[in-house]
Amino acid sequence: MTTRIPVYDDLVAASKVLGKMAHRTPVLTSLTMNRRLDAQVFFKCENLQRIGAFKFRGGYNAVANLSAEQRKAGVVAFSSGNHAQAIALASKLLGVAATIVMPHDAPEAKVAATRGYGARIVSYDRQTEDREQIAQSLVQEQGLTLIPPYDHPDVIAGQGTAVKEFLEDVGPLDALFIPMGGGGLLSGSLLAAQALSPDCAVYGVEPLAGNDGQQSFRKGEIVHIAPPNSIADGALAQGLGKLTFPIIKQYARDILTVTDEQLVEAMRFFATRMKIVVEPTGCLGAAAAFNEAVPVKGQRIGVLLSGGNVDLSAYAGFLQA
Amino acid sequence: MTTRIPVYDDLVAASKVLGKMAHRTPVLTSLTMNRRLDAQVFFKCENLQRIGAFKFRGGYNAVANLSAEQRKAGVVAFSSGNHAQAIALASKLLGVAATIVMPHDAPEAKVAATRGYGARIVSYDRQTEDREQIAQSLVQEQGLTLIPPYDHPDVIAGQGTAVKEFLEDVGPLDALFIPMGGGGLLSGSLLAAQALSPDCAVYGVEPLAGNDGQQSFRKGEIVHIAPPNSIADGALAQGLGKLTFPIIKQYARDILTVTDEQLVEAMRFFATRMKIVVEPTGCLGAAAAFNEAVPVKGQRIGVLLSGGNVDLSAYAGFLQA
Numbered sequence: 001m002t003t004r005i006p007v008y009d010d011l012v013a014a015s016k017v018l019g020k021m022a023h024r025t026p027v028l029t030s031l032t033m034n035r036r037l038d039a040q041v042f043f044k045c046e047n048l049q050r051i052g053a054f055k056f057r058g059g060y061n062a063v064a065n066l067s068a069e070q071r072k073a074g075v076v077a078f079s080s081g082n083h084a085q086a087i088a089l090a091s092k093l094l095g096v097a098a099t100i101v102m103p104h105d106a107p108e109a110k111v112a113a114t115r116g117y118g119a120r121i122v123s124y125d126r127q128t129e130d131r132e133q134i135a136q137s138l139v140q141e142q143g144l145t146l147i148p149p150y151d152h153p154d155v156i157a158g159q160g161t162a163v164k165e166f167l168e169d170v171g172p173l174d175a176l177f178i179p180m181g182g183g184g185l186l187s188g189s190l191l192a193a194q195a196l197s198p199d200c201a202v203y204g205v206e207p208l209a210g211n212d213g214q215q216s217f218r219k220g221e222i223v224h225i226a227p228p229n230s231i232a233d234g235a236l237a238q239g240l241g242k243l244t245f246p247i248i249k250q251y252a253r254d255i256l257t258v259t260d261e262q263l264v265e266a267m268r269f270f271a272t273r274m275k276i277v278v279e280p281t282g283c284l285g286a287a288a289a290f291n292e293a294v295p296v297k298g299q300r301i302g303v304l305l306s307g308g309n310v311d312l313s314a315y316a317g318f319l320q321a
Numbered sequence: 322m323t324t325r326i327p328v329y330d331d332l333v334a335a336s337k338v339l340g341k342m343a344h345r346t347p348v349l350t351s352l353t354m355n356r357r358l359d360a361q362v363f364f365k366c367e368n369l370q371r372i373g374a375f376k377f378r379g380g381y382n383a384v385a386n387l388s389a390e391q392r393k394a395g396v397v398a399f400s401s402g403n404h405a406q407a408i409a410l411a412s413k414l415l416g417v418a419a420t421i422v423m424p425h426d427a428p429e430a431k432v433a434a435t436r437g438y439g440a441r442i443v444s445y446d447r448q449t450e451d452r453e454q455i456a457q458s459l460v461q462e463q464g465l466t467l468i469p470p471y472d473h474p475d476v477i478a479g480q481g482t483a484v485k486e487f488l489e490d491v492g493p494l495d496a497l498f499i500p501m502g503g504g505g506l507l508s509g510s511l512l513a514a515q516a517l518s519p520d521c522a523v524y525g526v527e528p529l530a531g532n533d534g535q536q537s538f539r540k541g542e543i544v545h546i547a548p549p550n551s552i553a554d555g556a557l558a559q560g561l562g563k564l565t566f567p568i569i570k571q572y573a574r575d576i577l578t579v580t581d582e583q584l585v586e587a588m589r590f591f592a593t594r595m596k597i598v599v600e601p602t603g604c605l606g607a608a609a610a611f612n613e614a615v616p617v618k619g620q621r622i623g624v625l626l627s628g629g630n631v632d633l634s635a636y637a638g639f640l641q642a
Contacts, residue, residue, distance in 0.1 A: 276598065313640070316637040316638075316641040319633050
């Protein structure tokens with residue numbers, strides 16, 4: 001596996017690899033929010049992407065860039081979330097065998113969706129087994145290639161194609177708000193913005209309870225934290241990546257945080273006013289913008305909605321909160 | 322008020338009048354549904370239209386086509402639903418004073434949204450007062466122009482622009498499933514399909530409990546029914562219109578019905594798999610297609626999602642059902 005830090009040319013290449021396989025997701029607007037913030041707000045809807053999240057972009061780009069030999073041997077990923085489905089669907093589309101290592105108590109809907117894309121599921125016990133070890137043994141014993149969820153140049157480049165499209169569609173922006181976990185989406189977005197809207201202030205947004213990224217950004221080195229507790233279950237990474245952090249350190253304007261209450265409020269706004277389902281993690285950028293974590297008045301701002309995969313009963317609970 | 326039955330040229334004119342005022346709403350697809358039905362299904366997302374429903378199209382077209390004198394005097398509409406918001410927003414955008422007659426117990430969110438668009442609200446008591454009489458007295462005493470919710474050529478032509486766009490974007494279809502209340506959307510859709518995809522079988526879909534349209538279609542004359550009871554609150558019209566019925570009678574392939582349970586099932590599908598909020602009425606066409614009310618196997622079919630305005634706690638209840 002290469003550990004080269006990707007550049008904008010890799011995003012251009014990823015766009016070609018993705019071609020029509022990924023949806024060019026719509027950009028929506030809301031007069032109500034424009035008025036409330038006295039700004040012009042554009043929402044890039046990656047919740048409407050295949051598998052319901054931007055992760056399809058990076059997953060597909062990574063699997064597509066494997067050598068013929070690697071593709072023949074198959075891939076493995078460990079994830080209980082959107083990355084698993086991304087690798088499963090990408091592999092199916094590319095005719096590659098995929099193995100997903102998932103906890104045996106993962107939500108039935110997610111297991112079914114992943115299996116529905118034709119992946120083999122290897123389950124493990126969260127209490128007694130280590131998913132990385134299981135994945136590594138599959139790599140060693142069966143020659144599978146491990147596709148990590150964010151710290152990989154092809155994954156980062158693939159994720160960056162969302163903001164590349166976004167800026168191509170709406171033109172330069174004053175500010176961009178991007179959900180952040182391990183930093184794959186944010187670092188890809190930074191490369192896109194640097195090339196297409198270099199004056200744009202790009203903010204990564206993470207849950208207040210899991211602000212390792214903010215700590216890392218301010219300290220200038222990767223800070224690891226204990227497993228955080230937030231409804232933003234796609235942003236619970238305990239530390240940024242070796243490839244994502246240098247890009248974030250160099251190009252991000254700042255890392256902002258939001259509370260779970262602000263995420264719920266944003267989710268309700270999207271359901272009532274914009275008629276879209278956005279998962280808690282997908283609301284991170286929006287919640288920072290809506291609560292004016294930085295001034296946005298009079299600006300043209302972009303908000304990336306990263307995903308919409310939320311358990312139905314949990315979602316109903318958030319709406320009724 | 323003209324009572325001329327509109328033709329396709331009126332849709333072409335309405336498209337020009339609407340210009341960029343209405344969103345060209347996205348067309349989404351779902352691999353899961355394609356597989357389930359063994360068909361290629363396209364969803365036209367009018368839930369993502371301004372005010373959250375296709376009604377903006379007809380409302381705007383009707384207000385825009387008034388004479389200078391009529392616009393100066395102002396307009397009136399009676400509705401507790403999407404038509405009220407459509408007329409309120411259209412009027413605001415066109416600099417016309419709008420009065421909306423609403424029941425005093427209308428949901429606070431709807432009243433607030435309508436007022437937010439700058440409309441004057443006249444409330445009435447459902448038990449003791451008649452909204453049509455109130456509206457008519459405003460017409461006579463204040464010279465306002467009444468914009469009816471469906472039985473008006475400019476309203477029909479405006480609604481028809483949704484399917485016009487849809488067919489322009491995806492090409493000819495084998496079948497189209499359209500929600501139906503008073504028939505404004507369906508009759509406009511029929512005119513669009515007749516011009517752009519003449520072999521397409523176009524179905525109107527209404528709630529089983531309020532099947533006046535089906536009865537009328539089969540009998541060949543307008544049948545009126547008692548107020549029906551369904552969660553599809555935008556399709557509770559008690560009879561088709563004098564302008565909408567002749568178009569439906571001539572061009573519709575059939576009128577289909579679905580149950581409330583099928584609407585809930587469709588709502589849940591849209592939330593979980595497609596990440597969009599669709600109101601019960603908006604799911605009518607989808608529910609007919611999903612349950613194969615007519616055979617769709619091997620076909621290219623279009624489903625119009627007419628709106629997404631549903632009270633948040635009611636919606637949460639549907640998702641948890």
